[in-house]
Amino acid sequence: MRKSIFPIFLVLLSAIFSHSLQQNQPIKTVVVLMLENRSFDHMLGWMKQSINPSIDGVTGRECNAVTANSTDIICFSDDAEFVDPDPGHSFEDVVQQVFGSASIPSMSGFAEQASTMADNLSQTVMRGFRPENVPIYAELVREFAVFDRWFSSIPGPTQPNRLFAYSATSHGSTSHVKRQLATGYPQQTIFESLREDGLDFGVYFQNIPTTLFYRNLRKLKYASKFHDYDFRFKKDARAGKLPNLCVIEPRYFDIIGYPANDDHPSHDVANGQKLVKEIYETLRGSPQWNQTLFVITYDEHGGFYDHVQTPFIDIPNPDGNTGPAPYFFKFDRLGVRVPTIMVSPWINKGTVISKPKGPANSSEFEHSSIPATLRKIFNLSSHFLTHRDAWAGTFEQVFSEQASPRTDCPEVLPDVSPSKRIQTDENRGLSEFQSEVVQLAAVLNGDHFLSSIPDDLGKKMSVKEAHGYVRGAVSRFLRASREATKLGADESTIVDMRSSLTTRSSSRHG
Ligand SMILES: *[C@@H]1O[C@H](CO)[C@@H](O)[C@H](O)[C@H]1NC(C)=O
Ligand SMILES: *[C@@H]1O[C@H](CO)[C@@H](O)[C@H](O)[C@H]1NC(C)=O
Ligand SMILES: *[C@@H]1O[C@H](CO)[C@@H](O)[C@H](O)[C@H]1NC(C)=O
Ligand SMILES: *[C@@H]1O[C@H](CO)[C@@H](O)[C@H](O)[C@H]1NC(C)=O
Ligand SMILES: *[C@@H]1O[C@H](CO)[C@@H](O)[C@H](O)[C@H]1NC(C)=O
Numbered sequence: 066m067r068k069s070i071f072p073i074f075l076v077l078l079s080a081i082f083s084h085s086l087q088q089n090q091p092i093k094t095v096v097v098l099m100l101e102n103r104s105f106d107h108m109l110g111w112m113k114q115s116i117n118p119s120i121d122g123v124t125g126r127e128c129n130a131v132t133a134n135s136t137d138i139i140c141f142s143d144d145a146e147f148v149d150p151d152p153g154h155s156f157e158d159v160v161q162q163v164f165g166s167a168s169i170p171s172m173s174g175f176a177e178q179a180s181t182m183a184d185n186l187s188q189t190v191m192r193g194f195r196p197e198n199v200p201i202y203a204e205l206v207r208e209f210a211v212f213d214r215w216f217s218s219i220p221g222p223t224q225p226n227r228l229f230a231y232s233a234t235s236h237g238s239t240s241h242v243k244r245q246l247a248t249g250y251p252q253q254t255i256f257e258s259l260r261e262d263g264l265d266f267g268v269y270f271q272n273i274p275t276t277l278f279y280r281n282l283r284k285l286k287y288a289s290k291f292h293d294y295d296f297r298f299k300k301d302a303r304a305g306k307l308p309n310l311c312v313i314e315p316r317y318f319d320i321i322g323y324p325a326n327d328d329h330p331s332h333d334v335a336n337g338q339k340l341v342k343e344i345y346e347t348l349r350g351s352p353q354w355n356q357t358l359f360v361i362t363y364d365e366h367g368g369f370y371d372h373v374q375t376p377f378i379d380i381p382n383p384d385g386n387t388g389p390a391p392y393f394f395k396f397d398r399l400g401v402r403v404p405t406i407m408v409s410p411w412i413n414k415g416t417v418i419s420k421p422k423g424p425a426n427s428s429e430f431e432h433s434s435i436p437a438t439l440r441k442i443f444n445l446s447s448h449f450l451t452h453r454d455a456w457a458g459t460f461e462q463v464f465s466e467q468a469s470p471r472t473d474c475p476e477v478l479p480d481v482s483p484s485k486r487i488q489t490d491e492n493r494g495l496s497e498f499q500s501e502v503v504q505l506a507a508v509l510n511g512d513h514f515l516s517s518i519p520d521d522l523g524k525k526m527s528v529k530e531a532h533g534y535v536r537g538a539v540s541r542f543l544r545a546s547r548e549a550t551k552l553g554a555d556e557s558t559i560v561d562m563r564s565s566l567t568t569r570s571s572s573r574h575g
């Protein structure tokens with residue numbers, strides 16, 4: 066009997082403590098920007114030497130053999146510029162990069178994997194940016210917090226990793242699955258958990274909101290949550306009307322006058338830097354600044370080298386799903402480390418955060434840490450989304466160390482000059498990711514019912530055509546959803562557009 070008194074006392078104490086933590090926690094708005102396909106070492110690794118020695122970055126003594134066991138090695142250098150072509154980052158590519166010829170993640174196969182794709186790509190993946198070439202990150206790392214142990218959720222490509230960020234699972238996908246895209250992914254998201262407790266969210270998109278890959282977000286009741294970034298973000302920030310969760314989606318298409326700013330190779334990282342600068346300065350000038358946390362992260366590493374071993378022990382499968390043949394991936398390993406920076410006046414200057422303290426011994430920061438932390442700081446009544454967000458580290462400690470918000474945060478960040486010397490080519494073909502986005506647009510537009518679509522649609526389009534098509538499809542879908550709401554349709558309905566060959570739209574239950 067006596068033995069049990071102590072544990073009960075501890076449980077009570079921690080309940081009281083976490084209660085007061087939630088009441089005192091200052092953050093009411095979390096702004097998330099997820100960029101594309103760059104590893105931690107590629108973007109931030111060199112900041113260890115020149116900005117903060119406590120960052121787990123590179124020294125230049127990190128090397129990979131170009132072919133297994135050969136003496137032809139490439140060591141990590143600091144001369145990254147822009148990248149064309151795109152290094153490999155499919156599930157199979159990442160297996161080779163991470164394991165090399167070892168049986169545990171030795172991070173030794175990056176150069177070799179790249180050598181199978183293109184001449185000199187091995188050199189490319191072994192390069193990182195000098196801090197002066199990513200001046201916005203250099204300043205934010207000096208002023209705020211960098212997470213140097215944040216991994217992508219699965220060792221694979223964009224879409225599954227993006228899905229983890231707001232639902233803590235990819236519902237069994239390890240690649241981009243067209244059928245799932247057409248129907249939309251069915252799982253519960255953190256957006257719905259927020260709405261259930263009367264909290265609000267907004268998606269500020271530039272070309273197309275990829276958050277519409279979640280089927281539930283296509284419902285009428287959420288149509289009013291999608292906003293054109295250019296028209297609304299600054300306006301809402303100035304008026305103090307940013308919702309509790311703001312998701313900012315970058316421009317995925319490179320158009321003259323509107324360059325892509327998602328950092329995806331071969332897009333110029335200078336444009337990603339400009340986007341981060343614009344968001345930062347907008348938030349800094351907002352009346353909501355003192356209650357805002359800005360999270361910048363990357364979906365996956367994009368094939369670029371990183372030296373930190375990817376975790377593979379005691380990683381929980383989110384929901385019982387396994388990946389497709391031949392790997393039948395059990396979702397029991399994380400992907401490669403990606404850059405993550407957090408900004409808030411509540412964050413101490415020069416903070417470096419590594420491994421989380423729990424909730425499990427094996428817990429790490431990964432994209433599911435976003436819903437896990439939102440659930441915690443907003444005291445959401447819903448259950449965890451999956452086993453993965455229940456396990457992922459939460460990051461509320463990053464803004465819990467100050468008694469009041471800092472008043473010395475810079476109002477303006479450095480200017481960014483373009484690093485890329487080649488001209489925008491609007492007539493080039495689409496990258497794999499862009500054609501996936503076109504397929505989503507085809508679904509929204511009702512064109513996927515046409516037999517020739519979607520397989521060929523993206524292949525035939527230039528970047529410029531795809532951009533126009535995607536914009537049209539999204540605005541048509543959102544407009545039809547708003548009209549259906551006005552006409553009194555059930556709020557859980559999903560608008561089913563007819564192909565633009567006909568002009569009518571109809572709706573059915575989702
Ligand atoms: C958190 O929510 C629960 C109900 O879900 C409530 O009992 C508790 O008081 C809330 N805590 C805080 C700090 O708001
Ligand atoms: C590389 O060396 C390891 C261990 O010595 C060996 O098992 C493997 O087969 C070698 N790989 C190649 C491609 O030679
Ligand atoms: C590859 O690198 C070599 C040596 O640095 C250089 O001479 C050659 O032009 C490069 N090839 C391409 C296609 O960039
Ligand atoms: C980056 O990720 C997306 C998802 O894999 C992939 O389609 C694309 O080809 C990768 N590189 C990118 C995004 O260009
Ligand atoms: C934020 O808090 C600081 C410190 O209390 C205060 O000086 C400043 O005016 C506040 N800024 C805004 C926008 O409320």
Ligand SMILES: *[C@@H]1O[C@H](CO)[C@@H](O)[C@H](O)[C@H]1NC(C)=O
Pocket residue numbers: 426
């Ligand atoms: C966590 O690790 C510590 C030290 O290795 C060990 O003593 C403890 O039992 C572990 N806890 C759990 C829940 O596995």
